[in-house]
Amino acid sequence: MKHAVVTGAAQGLGLETCRRLLEAGHAVTLTARTEAAIDAGLADLGRPALLDGAVLDVSDDASVAAFFAARTAPVDILVNNAGRIYGAYEATFDNTTPADMLDALDNNAVSAYRTIRAALPGMNARGWGRIVNVSSGLGSLGDGMGAGAVHYRVSKTAMNAVTLIAHNAARPGVKVNSVCPGWVRTALGGDAAPRDIATGAAGIVWAATLPDDGPSGGFFRDGQPIAW
Numbered sequence: 001m002k003h004a005v006v007t008g009a010a011q012g013l014g015l016e017t018c019r020r021l022l023e024a025g026h027a028v029t030l031t032a033r034t035e036a037a038i039d040a041g042l043a044d045l046g047r048p049a050l051l052d053g054a055v056l057d058v059s060d061d062a063s064v065a066a067f068f069a070a071r072t073a074p075v076d077i078l079v080n081n082a083g084r085i086y087g088a089y090e091a092t093f094d095n096t097t098p099a100d101m102l103d104a105l106d107n108n109a110v111s112a113y114r115t116i117r118a119a120l121p122g123m124n125a126r127g128w129g130r131i132v133n134v135s136s137g138l139g140s141l142g143d144g145m146g147a148g149a150v151h152y153r154v155s156k157t158a159m160n161a162v163t164l165i166a167h168n169a170a171r172p173g174v175k176v177n178s179v180c181p182g183w184v185r186t187a188l189g190g191d192a193a194p195r196d197i198a199t200g201a202a203g204i205v206w207a208a209t210l211p212d213d214g215p216s217g218g219f220f221r222d223g224q225p226i227a228w
């Protein structure tokens with residue numbers, strides 16, 4: 001049994017990731033920005049003994065510091081799932097601002113840097129850890145950058161850089177990967193997405209529970225490598 005922390009976990013892929021990690025026998029901390037969101041998530045999962053909840057706003061230094069200062073259990077598995085879409089395909093150079101870009105970078109990429117710098121030292125000291133940055137194919141430089149989703153794309157590309165740097169800072173036994181869940185029917189993905197939440201979450205849980213001979217420093221969808 002490992003101790004997992006999932007960010008932005010009151011709904012969507014984060015909530016399903018919590019469910020599956022619990023089913024796999026792990027202790028899970030469901031985190032979200034508000035007590036109300038946490039309570040809804042805990043209720044959805046049936047409040048099992050191995051589940052708890054905590055406030056964590058990954059865009060807020062003080063919130064991240066308070067979460068890790070209050071934590072008594074180790075963080076063996078960290079799933080950086082929290083994210084926002086910032087207008088998706090209709091967000092272009094023409095109708096967005098540098099302030100929006102900075103906000104997206106803060107919320108979707110600096111966020112992962114914040115939690116990893118808090119969690120990685122303990123993982124390195126214990127010689128075991130799994131970090132999953134929930135990224136997106138829209139952040140893939142190799143897969144073609146379209147003209148839309150300008151903030152989201154840049155923020156997920158930056159998140160992927162955090163993945164690789166953290167991988168290089170990780171000691172043996174600690175694995176750090178980016179995962180694209182595919183286009184999934186969530187509040188963020190919308191109703192037109194072809195994938196259900198279970199399918200999208202499966203690839204996240206795969207990376208969160210990799211065996212000792214599993215990969216690190218990669219970008220994956222459905223457990224298969226994809227282009228950075």
Ligand SMILES: NC(=O)c1ccc[n+]([C@@H]2O[C@H](COP(=O)([O-])OP(=O)(O)OC[C@H]3O[C@@H](n4cnc5c(N)ncnc54)[C@H](OP(=O)(O)O)[C@@H]3O)[C@@H](O)[C@H]2O)c1
Pocket residue numbers: 007008009010011012013014032033034056057058059060080081082083084107111134135136137180181182183184185186187188189190193
């Ligand atoms: N759905 C897709 O097609 C798709 C595709 C590729 C990648 N992804 C990624 O998958 C992850 C999960 O998205 P989802 O599809 O499950 O969407 P979702 O249902 O909208 O869930 C996203 C969650 O992130 C939370 N969040 C955002 N900013 C936060 C912050 N600063 N601190 C804490 N929580 C924060 C949101 O909470 P609030 O209500 O408080 O904002 C929300 O609960 C995201 O990183 C997303 O970019 C999704």
